[in-house]
Amino acid sequence: MDVRNTVSAERPERGGEIAFDQSLAGLAGIVVKGFLLSLATSGIYRFWYATNLRRFFWSRTLVDGSPAAYTGRGEDLFVGFLVAIVVLAPIFAGLSALSLLLPDSPVIAYGLGFVALFLLGQFALYRGRRYRASRTLWRGIRLGQDGSGLVYAVLAAGWWIVVLATFGLAFPFMRAALERYRIRHTLVGTSRMESRARGLAVLPSWLLIWAVVVGTVVALTILAMLGIHARGSRLGEVVLPILTILVTLPVPALYPFYRARETRAFLSAIRLGEVRLVSQMKAWDLYRPYLAYLVQCLKLGILITVAAAIVVVIMMVSGDAVAHSVRFAIGAVIVVALYAWYLVSSVVLYVRVLKAGLWRAVAETTRISDVAALAAIVASAGGMSSSLGEGMADALDVGGVLDIGF
Amino acid sequence: MTALTGAGRYFDGRTTRPVPVSLRLEAGRLEVSGPDLRRDWNGLDLRAEDARPPLMRVGPADTPERVEFSDEALAAALEALCPDLHAGAATEGITLKVTLWSMAAGIALLGLAAFGVPVLADALAPLVPVAVEERIGAATEKQIGYLLGNPAACSAPEGQAALDRLVTELGAGLPPGLHVSVRRSTTANALTLPGARVIVLSDLIAQAQSPDEFAGVLAHEFGHVAARDPTRALIRSSGIAYLLGYLVGDLAGSAVIVALGETALSAGYSREAERAADAYSVAAMTRAGGDASALAILLDRIAADTGEDLAFMRSHPFTRDRAAAIRALAAAAPQPLEGRRPILDAPSWEALKAICAAPASR
Incomplete structure (x- = not known):
């Protein structure tokens, strides 16, 4: 048995571990059921699926030995979604009417639409977080979030303008500012969280990525110019495309490195009264789930290819033993079965390997500095908040079922 | 114990x-x-x-x-x-309820997309102001031109004069903003855009073996103009895509599902619109004294069915069905007393066929 999952009643004054279930028993069942029922109900079951996933992830996360609890309900999310449709419908109608009325200046229509959807999306993300916080309990203490979704949306928009104006250099400062707003409006019972996240702390890691991106753009420009001159030659046809791919590869590969540094800095900057969080996250902790997911997907692909090859060989060997139409029917059934197997397996892999892996990476590299001081946290009388934000986030396709971290 | x-x-x-x-x-x-x-x-x-x-x-x-x-x-x-140890906590029991209700809701939404939205589109299309339709048409024409690779507009003066005569003869009763243009293309087709704009792709004129064949297609497009089909189709497909997009949500491949669903749901209505436009063509050709069945001859020649593709996904009806319906309508239409003559005289038809020839080369 994993020692971190046992109750440490005998040594309560030690620093508290945050642990995540190692076996993930039962998760695949939730995913398969959720995926198939979502298909069968043309997507409406997704709200209950998301709820089941969250219940699983929350309850398998042990903070100082006690599991977190998610008390949200699929009905809440569904109602929030319905309300969001009604709220969004006139906005969407207005935006499309605008683009019809101004066909000659599409930039204005697109620009306005983009700004409106961005603000709505940020608003939805913030309010969705409020819903999740107010449905999260630990040792019977409810989390909560105040602050204004509108202020958050404006703050995010303003910071994005700064980021664009500085060619991306301000990105870590934006992340820190938004993190501070979120954390400082997060409550555990009656205790307010405090964040001392600073953009400067992660600026060096960001500069590394930034330099690579700028270098890539410069390199691609040079390659493109070379390509114009070398058209038709071996250099232009073979070498330059390969170089282009090689030059572009490091950009996405470096982002987890930055996210790991940021997670470590921002989580360690969180205070709750006397309690501090300490994150030991290394870049490798985030790369591992991605690599594991990649490997598992490759294995699945190979497995399915081999299965398909075996089927083809059997069909060819069996020859004219069965009628043509029967063989066609059997072949169609097998193709559908293989495709269904592939779909279901890849969804299971995505949740079990990637999502759970990232979740575990954050949970298990984080500790609570002083568990004894946690005893000062007292339940609040605050109620639960509405699910409009979650519904809107779903309708706008922003945010995920499982947002990692606080 | x-x-x-x-x-x-x-x-x-x-x-x-x-x-x-x-x-x-x-x-x-x-x-x-x-x-x-x-x-x-x-x-x-x-x-x-x-x-x-x-x-x-x-x-x-x-x-x-x-x-x-x-x-x-x-x-x-x-x-x-403890019999109730896990009671009230899990969503057990609710799953079946959710599944059945949401399937019912899904069917209702699909029904709305399939039957409600087209009715709404029919009701809304006549309410769209002409100025707005005109703007949409201009924007769409730009877009179409871009998609076709910005083909040159064909307007050799004699050809244009012949085309204008055909348009005047066939387009009686259509809104005054009617605008027919010819674009150089290797595709034989004609399109109707919102705002009474008809684009003829030049290969259609090249493939037509008589002026009546070409005039039949032109009259067919005028049928779409008269019924404001493009505006209706625009409202309909955006409405259907909007509903299906909400319904499908964030599932793998949802964009494909929405696109397929939109095509399947719209196709039925556009097939109906095609039949109506064919009937309009026959009526207009008969009125102008042309050969209404020429459209069927042209369709049989250049748009022969290439196979049994998915019938419900087709935006146009099968050509053999269309051609048969056109011939039946043409046969039932009153025949001119003094015998039939081509809708354009030979020199005009020659000029129209040369509408894409650059003025400098002649």
């Missing part, structure tokens, strides 16, 4: 302070005892929260008090003892 004992932690639900306690399960009751603490809970009242076995977090349903312990024997005994 012997008593089961174990160690655990007690939480009062108002603070996060853990209190080490000893647990004792006997005669259907769970006893919790620790420093200054003594609870005696009835097993029937106990509820367990989600946790990974063997960890169990359990307490009475009506208080926030809980004990946590990791003891397989004790957990198994509680599972056996």
